[in-house]
Amino acid sequence: MLKLNAKIRVYETVQLIPTPKFYEFTYVKNVDISSSYKSLTDTATIVMPQKVYTDTKGFDQSLFTNASGTEKTIHDFFKLENFIEIFLGYDGDYKPAFRGYITGVQADINAVITCEDAMYALKKVKAVKDDDVQDKNDTMNFVATNPTANVENFNPKTFFEKRIKELKLPFKINALDEELGNIIINRNQSLAQVFEILKDKGIYTYFKIEDAAPVLTITNNPQQHTATELAGFIDRNFIKSPLAGTLVKKLINQGLAILSSQLSKATQSLSDRFLGKVRFRFRYNIIEDKLVVVKESTKNTRMRVEKYFKNSNTPIYIELGDPNGQLTKTHVLHNDTDDLPKDPEAFKKATTEVASELYQYAALRAMESKPSGFEGSFLTFGEPFVRPTDQVILENAKDKEKNGTFQVEKVERSFGENGYRQRIFIGRRVEIV
Incomplete structure (x- = not known):
C-alpha cells in the first residue's frame, strides 16, 4: 500500500514578495484544492491541528515557545x-x-487556512501606473485628471x-502575443480586473x-486547438457572405499555417515532472464515472467579428455559425493607426486579408x-x-465514445483522512490527425 505524504511551506513576505525565511510542516489533516482555467483564481483550503510541529532543517523547536x-x-x-x-504525493515523492x-486563518478545534493562488497579488496591483498623470505645471489642479488610460495597439x-516584471513576484509569464486594438483601462482597475475584461474577448488568464514556479498564462486557446482543427471547424461553419469567397478560404489556410507554430507552444509542458498527457483506464484507476458525451453544435447560433479602421466608420465583418441562427456574440476590434486603401483593387485585397484573419479570430472563440x-x-x-x-487518454470504456484523448478543464484535488483523490472535469475531444 502506498504511503501518503504532504509538505507545506509557509514563507514570510514583504509587500507580497516571499523572503528566504520559511516554515515547513510535514503533516496536515485535510487539503482541498480547486483549479480551472475558466476561473481567474485557484483556491486551497487546509485543515490542520492547532498544535504545531515542524521539520524545517535547522529549525529550533524552542521557537514554538516564547521567553515566558x-x-x-x-x-x-x-x-x-x-x-x-503545498506539495502532495505518495511514498516520498512530492x-x-x-x-x-x-x-484567511480560522481556528476552532482545528485550524482552517484558506488560500488563493498568485492571482491574489495581481488583484492588489494597478494595471496602469498613475504616478505622473497629473501635470506638474498644473499645481492648482485646474485640469481634471483623466480617469482612464487609452492603451493603443494593446498586446x-x-x-x-x-x-x-516591475513587481518582482515569484512567477513566470507566458502571454498571448497578439494585437487587440485599442483598450481603455480605468486607472483604478487592478491587473486582475483587466484579465476579466480580456475574458470577454475570449482570452483566458x-x-x-x-515544478519551479507557477506560470501566468494568458491565451486565446486554453483548450489547445490545433490549426487543423481550426480549419475543419471554419469549413463546417463557414457562412457565405460577399467577403467569404474562395480567396478568403485560401488566405485562412495560409494564416493557419503561420498560426500553427504559435498554437503548438501551449501544448508543451515546461518541466519533466508534469507530463502534460496522462492515461486512465476504466475499471482500473477510474473510481467513479460521471461523464456525459456531448456533440459539437453551432446550430441556431452564430458569432460576428467586426474590425474598424482609422478612415472608416463602416467595419469589415464576418460571421461564423448558423446563417439563420441567433447572434450570440459580437467581437469588436479597432485599428486606429492604419487606413484602408482607397484604390478599389487594393481595397478588395485588404478587406479579403482582414476577413481571413477575422475568421481565425472567430473560430478560436467559437x-x-x-x-x-x-x-x-x-x-x-x-x-x-x-x-x-x-x-x-481514456481507455477500456464499455461505451466506446468515452475512449479517446480529451482536454482537462478543471481539477478538484482532495488529500487527507479519506486518501488522495482527483476529480477531473474534461471537455473537448482532441482530434487525432
Missing part, C-alpha cells in the same frame, strides 16, 4: 498574505499542487510582461502549476463554446497528477 514559556499557536506561522506552497497566498505579451467531448467528471487517485489544460 507560553506555547505558540498556528497563527504565529500561518499569517495573512504569507506565501504558501509534486507541487498549489502555490499562492494565505487569505497582452508586451503590456503584462513590462508591468509584472490562469496560473499553471510547474470552438470554446460547444465542442465535441464530455460534460461532467470522473474520480481517480492522486496520481498520475493532472492539471487544467493537460490532456487525458
